[in-house]
Amino acid sequence: MKTSEFIAKKAVKNIEYVSFTWQTPSNIALVKYWGKTNPQIPKNASISFTLNNCHTITTIDFKRKHNAEIVSESDKSVAFNLFFEGKKKEEFKPKIAEFFKRIQAYCPYIFDYEMTIKSENSFPHSSGIASSASGLSAIAMCLMSLEKQLHSDLSEEFINKKASFLARLGSGSASRSIEGPLVVWGKHAAVEESSDLFGVKFPYKVAPVFNNYQDAILLVDKGEKQVSSTVGHNLMNNHPYADARFKDANENLEKMATILQKGDLKAFVSLVESEALTLHAMMMASSPYFILMKPNTLKIINKIWEYRAENDSNICFTLDAGANVHVLYPENEKKSVNTFIEKELAVFCQNKQYILDNAGLGAIEK
Ligand code: DP6
Numbered sequence: 001m002k003t004s005e006f007i008a009k010k011a012v013k014n015i016e017y018v019s020f021t022w023q024t025p026s027n028i029a030l031v032k033y034w035g036k037t038n039p040q041i042p043k044n045a046s047i048s049f050t051l052n053n054c055h056t057i058t059t060i061d062f063k064r065k066h067n068a069e070i071v072s073e074s075d076k077s078v079a080f081n082l083f084f085e086g087k088k089k090e091e092f093k094p095k096i097a098e099f100f101k102r103i104q105a106y107c108p109y110i111f112d113y114e115m116t117i118k119s120e121n122s123f124p125h126s127s128g129i130a131s132s133a134s135g136l137s138a139i140a141m142c143l144m145s146l147e148k149q150l151h152s153d154l155s156e157e158f159i160n161k162k163a164s165f166l167a168r169l170g171s172g173s174a175s176r177s178i179e180g181p182l183v184v185w186g187k188h189a190a191v192e193e194s195s196d197l198f199g200v201k202f203p204y205k206v207a208p209v210f211n212n213y214q215d216a217i218l219l220v221d222k223g224e225k226q227v228s229s230t231v232g233h234n235l236m237n238n239h240p241y242a243d244a245r246f247k248d249a250n251e252n253l254e255k256m257a258t259i260l261q262k263g264d265l266k267a268f269v270s271l272v273e274s275e276a277l278t279l280h281a282m283m284m285a286s287s288p289y290f291i292l293m294k295p296n297t298l299k300i301i302n303k304i305w306e307y308r309a310e311n312d313s314n315i316c317f318t319l320d321a322g323a324n325v326h327v328l329y330p331e332n333e334k335k336s337v338n339t340f341i342e343k344e345l346a347v348f349c350q351n352k353q354y355i356l357d358n359a360g361l362g363a364i365e366k
Helices: 090-103 108-112 132-151 156-170 172-176 229-234 242-262 265-284 295-311 331-348
Strands: 017-031 046-064 079-084 113-121 182-185 199-201 214-218 316-319 325-329 354-358
Touching (some): 046 172, 108 113, 132 156, 132 172, 172 182
Parallel strands (some): 079 113
Antiparallel strands (some): 214 354, 316 325
């Protein structure tokens, strides 16, 4: 699909007031996106599990402006108010304003409405869990609900594609938060229909062992992100190992596609952990350099390795661009691993906090 296919045509009807609410999840990448070009085009393909319990619920009230028809092109501005967990949040507005700027050519109807955006997360505030993926995908779904009312002939397939396309323009990983349980973003020969413009559901049959995969998110450091994703991605420009990394990531995506279909858990464990450590190795080798893991991140990793060896388990870890640890394990190990987490890993978390989650199906209208 070409970007021009995402430009909404002129609305066929006027709607004075309408409101939509969507719940969209966070996701956890197995093969990571790290490095991009303008406009939000990934340097390599990535794949993630969509999560279930970590989500954002967003309502947007759309009120048609009185003067919507008569405002000249040059006076057009996007009008919105933003409330997060019941409070007006001026500090979140610039990011959203930038998002609207990036998508306005594709959703020109946003100029005709005053939007009130009310958002809340299921996970604790400033838990170090990236909320941009769930936050921006929820806004994208609300916009697509409005677009559907204005045009009425949009298919569900197109709505999901365009929502992912819009969400990507806000935050790359958000493109993987519309559907589930496995989503690929980035053009790759091994995945049919894959695209740099939007995420697609992993199109092949996955071995049953990967059904309802578990992800426990251990909150090691709940503080503000040390490196924003924009800064982080930029570090991959002029990085001495960047080209090798992008090549490696694309090869890993192909390997992962095979692993998921064959159900090779041992290969899954080593590929997922290698991806996480490579992401952090890229940060350590960049200029300026960063260590985003904390001592407790490493303690947890070592405990996971011990547990795996002693119990012949298929538990493994992955990391985002931060200190928190995602513990991944098949559903048949849920009972034993949850006990292990509570007894042995919770002590390494801030206030012993962790979130039990599992792979989910994506956006839900409320
Ligand atoms: C390490 O999607 O947050 O989580 O496109 O700049 O918003 P922007 O970046 P973002 O980057 C996520 C990076 C990652 C890996 C991943 O989710 O693939």
